[in-house]
Amino acid sequence: MGDILEMKGITKIFFGGVTANEGINFTLRKGEVHSILGENGAGKSTLMNILSGVLHPTAGEIFLNNEKVVFESAKDAIYKGIGMVYQHFMLVPRLTVAENIILGIRRDREPLLQIKKAAEEITAFAGQYGMEIDPFVPVWQLSVGQEQRVEIIKVLFRGAKILILDEPTAVLTLKETEELFKMIRTFIEQDFSVVFISHKIDEVIRISDRISILRRSRLVETLDNRELSKKKLARLMVGRDVSFSIDKKACCAGDAVLTLEHVYAKNNKGLEALKDVSITVREGEILGIAGVDGNGQSELLEVITGLRRVVEGRITLNREDIAGKDPRSILEMGLAHIPEDRHARGLVLDLNIKENFISNDYYIPPHSKRNWINWPFIRKHTRENVKRFDVRTSSIDVPVSGLSGGNQQKLILARELHSEPVIIAAMHAARGLDVGAVEYIHKRIIEARDRGTAILYISTELEELINISDRLAVMCRGEIMGVVDPRVATIEEIGLMMAGYKHEQTAGQQR
Numbered sequence: 001m002g003d004i005l006e007m008k009g010i011t012k013i014f015f016g017g018v019t020a021n022e023g024i025n026f027t028l029r030k031g032e033v034h035s036i037l038g039e040n041g042a043g044k045s046t047l048m049n050i051l052s053g054v055l056h057p058t059a060g061e062i063f064l065n066n067e068k069v070v071f072e073s074a075k076d077a078i079y080k081g082i083g084m085v086y087q088h089f090m091l092v093p094r095l096t097v098a099e100n101i102i103l104g105i106r107r108d109r110e111p112l113l114q115i116k117k118a119a120e121e122i123t124a125f126a127g128q129y130g131m132e133i134d135p136f137v138p139v140w141q142l143s144v145g146q147e148q149r150v151e152i153i154k155v156l157f158r159g160a161k162i163l164i165l166d167e168p169t170a171v172l173t174l175k176e177t178e179e180l181f182k183m184i185r186t187f188i189e190q191d192f193s194v195v196f197i198s199h200k201i202d203e204v205i206r207i208s209d210r211i212s213i214l215r216r217s218r219l220v221e222t223l224d225n226r227e228l229s230k231k232k233l234a235r236l237m238v239g240r241d242v243s244f245s246i247d248k249k250a251c252c253a254g255d256a257v258l259t260l261e262h263v264y265a266k267n268n269k270g271l272e273a274l275k276d277v278s279i280t281v282r283e284g285e286i287l288g289i290a291g292v293d294g295n296g297q298s299e300l301l302e303v304i305t306g307l308r309r310v311v312e313g314r315i316t317l318n319r320e321d322i323a324g325k326d327p328r329s330i331l332e333m334g335l336a337h338i339p340e341d342r343h344a345r346g347l348v349l350d351l352n353i354k355e356n357f358i359s360n361d362y363y364i365p366p367h368s369k370r371n372w373i374n375w376p377f378i379r380k381h382t383r384e385n386v387k388r389f390d391v392r393t394s395s396i397d398v399p400v401s402g403l404s405g406g407n408q409q410k411l412i413l414a415r416e417l418h419s420e421p422v423i424i425a426a427m428h429a430a431r432g433l434d435v436g437a438v439e440y441i442h443k444r445i446i447e448a449r450d451r452g453t454a455i456l457y458i459s460t461e462l463e464e465l466i467n468i469s470d471r472l473a474v475m476c477r478g479e480i481m482g483v484v485d486p487r488v489a490t491i492e493e494i495g496l497m498m499a500g501y502k503h504e505q506t507a508g509q510q511r
Contacts, residue, residue, distance in 0.1 A: 003027040004193060005051075005082075005162060010060035012046050014402075018394055020046040021057075022217045028162065028193050033184060035196040035204040037237055038214035039434040040406025041392060044197045045087075047214070048164045051195075052084035053077035083160030085151045087167040087432075088343070091139045098122055098135035101154045126153050129186050143294075145176030152183070163187060164195045167405075169203055170432040173293055173460065181207055199434035201233050213237055238436040248446045251470035254283030257423050257454035258304065263313030263323075265303050273299035275478040277313070281423065281454045286445070288469030288486065289458040291498055296478035297458045298340060301427050304456070305337045306330045318422065331360060334422035338412055338429045340458075342405070346412045349401040353393060354382040356400050357415050389414035390440065406437035413444055424448060427458040442468060462494065476500045 005028040012021040021043045028034050036044045049055040051062065053071030062069050064080055071077045074084070091100050098119040119135035126133055131149055139147060148168065155163060165184075169177045184194055184207060198204050204211055205228060213220040213236045220236050235241055258281040267273035273296050281287045291297055302308035304315065306327040315323045322330050331337070339345035347356050358378050361367050366377050382396045391410045393403060400408060409429070416424065429445065430438040445468065449455050459465050465472060465486065472486040474497035482503025484493065497503050 002029065004030045004065055006063040007047070007051065008061045008063070010047060010050060010062075011058045012043075012050060012055060013058045016394060016398075019217050021050070024060075024214070024219045026212060026219070026222075028195060029209075030193055031188055031191050032209040033188060033194045033196055033207050035198060035208040035211045036214060037198060037201065037204050037211055037233060039199060039237060039404075039436055040432075041404030042214040042237075043217045044214055045166055048084060048166060048195060048197055051077070052082055052164055054084075078155070078158050078160060081159060081161040082164070083155030083158060083162070084164040084166060085148065085155055085168065087170055089147050089151050091147060091150060093140035094138060096136050096138055097133055097142075097150050100139055100150060101135075101157055105158065122153065122157065125157055129156070129183065129190075131183065143176075144171050145173065145179065148172070148176075148180070149183075161191075162193045162195070164197070166197045167199075167432060168196070169198070169200060177203070199237070201230050201237070201435060204233070205230065215239055234435050237434065246442050246446065246467040248468075249450060251285050251449075253285040253470065254452065256280045256282050257318060258425075258456065259314075259316045260304075261314045261316075263303060263315060264311040265299050265308055266311060267299055273478050274303065277478070277480055279473055279480060279483070281456050283454050284449060284452045285470045286449050286455040286457050286468055287483075288465040288472045289456065289475060290462060290465050290472055290494060291460070291475035293460045295475045297427065297460075297475060299478070300475070301337075301340065301425055301456075301458060304330075304425050305335065336416035336419075336421035336424045338416055338424065338426035340427035340431075342408050342412055347400050347408060350399055352399055353386065353391070353396040353403075353411060354378055356411060357382045357385065357396075360415060361419075385414040385418045386411075388418070389444070406433045409433060409437065409441065413441060417444060417448060420448075420451065421453060423454040423456070425456045428460070429457070430459070430461070430464065438464075462491070466494075474498055474503070 007024065007026040010021050010024045013019050024047060026047065036047065038044045046055065050057050053074040053076050069080060098115055101122055102118045122135050131153060133146065133149055133153065139150065142150065168180060172180065187194060196204065196207060205225065208225045210222060210224055211228065211233070212222040213233065215237060260277050260279050263274055263277040264272065265274040277300065279287065289297055289300065299308055303310050306322065306325050310323040314321060317330065317333050317335065320333070322333070343349060358367055362373060366374055368374055379396065386393065386396060389410050391407050391414060393407065400411065403411065430441050433441065445455060445457070457468060469486045471483055472489065473483045474481045474494060476498060477500065481497035481501065484503060
């Protein structure tokens with residue numbers, strides 16, 4: 001099968017001399033899934049932003065059906081049949097599905113929108129690919145998986161035959177990931193071509209025909225997906241052998257640090273999100289929280305960190321009641337917060353690295369003197385911790401928006417852990433990260449636990465939770481279904497609890 005797309009010698013150098021792509025050659029065949037695998041910051045998204053017309057290459061050429069093409073914008077690329085679905089969706093939440101899909105498309109009877117007619121066309125079009133969606137529902141009411149489906153429909157509706165998916169499973173549940181893979185196979189059967197950008201090796205092996213590995217801005221190798229091992233791909237991707245297991249000493253839990261007693265809370269819609277939650281996190285242990293996303297985990301983290309009001313119940317941190325306290329007061333008591341969304345809650349993307357690093361303690365000496373910020377100390381302190389936590393950047397003065405997802409997460413880790421807190425409350429700490437970054441973050445979490453820090457670790461990745469947790473609590477519909485020892489509990493047992501079946505346990509296990 002011949003190549004329908006060829007990128008030759010693609011180089012991209014950003015302002016300040018940062019090289020994101022260096023002499024990359026990439027080809028795509030008709031009716032194939034070609035995955036681009038690499039660490040966070042390896043240059044995957046930059047390469048595809050060039051292909052989709054968002055960025056212009058510093059050097060190199062693009063050929064489509066053996067004809068040289070130059071894209072001045074994403075509109076040029078989509079006109080030529082190339083469309084990209086971004087990791088962070090480009091939808092207007094207040095508009096409906098139909099309004100988002102036709103936004104920017106010239107209609108027959110402009111300026112009349114003809115929404116009803118457009119909705120009928122969109123419904124029929126989506127049905128050809130086995131995708132069902134309500135065209136009249138506002139986007140803000142959709143799940144993440146449904147939003148992604150709207151993005152895919154939007155790109156295909158504009159005529160794309162080459163579909164670029166940038167980290168498409170980063171925020172999806174297992175069920176939504178399976179649905180996405182089913183859609184991709186349908187596209188391939190209809191002679192579409194898919195570029196699948198990812199750092200998740202298992203998924204890449206499952207879905208790909210060919211795999212190109214990028215490392216530090218360069219193409220390492222392109223391989224046919226024939227009996228490729230996870231270890232080999234990880235080694236090519238990171239440049240060294242990677243351990244997929246978590247090495248840790250036996251837990252030696254101490255006194256209770258954080259205790260929740262019969263806690264109730266409501267979600268943003270005023271509905272009950274937490275129901276009679278009672279858990280304890282002790283010194284030197286990791287209490288994992290498992291469950292399907294949307295079962296109260298976000299609200300649990302928010303009531304602990306002071307971001308959500310407790311309706312009923314008691315929360316104590318080192319025996320002091322913190323229910324009703326503001327977030328700053330709780331942080332000052334020694335709580336570190338790794339939020340579930342690093343963009344919405346973790347970082348201010350327009351600020352630079354040093355400004356984000358001091359956002360928790362800029363007002364505390366020696367960060368400030370007599371109400372004046374002590375920049376010489378802050379610059380020195382930031383550089384030390386950027387190096388200590390392996391945040392890869394050319395300067396601490398660059399905006400955080402310019403960092404890869406993995407380096408953004410490492411910066412949050414550096415800010416939250418450098419002062420050695422008494423407890424870490426983390427949610428999705430390793431979500432969206434490559435195997436090397438995941439290994440690094442797990443190592444830092446284990447080191448904190450071994451120093452005696454109490455850790456509440458929330459994730460939807462069950463394998464990760466089983467490996468890292470000392471005890472594992474399972475949530476369903478805002479309730480704790482049980483607390484088990486992950487070393488002896490079976491996947492089936494945990495799965496039943498995630499589905500709403502309570503586990504028989506002693507009070508000692510739960511508390």
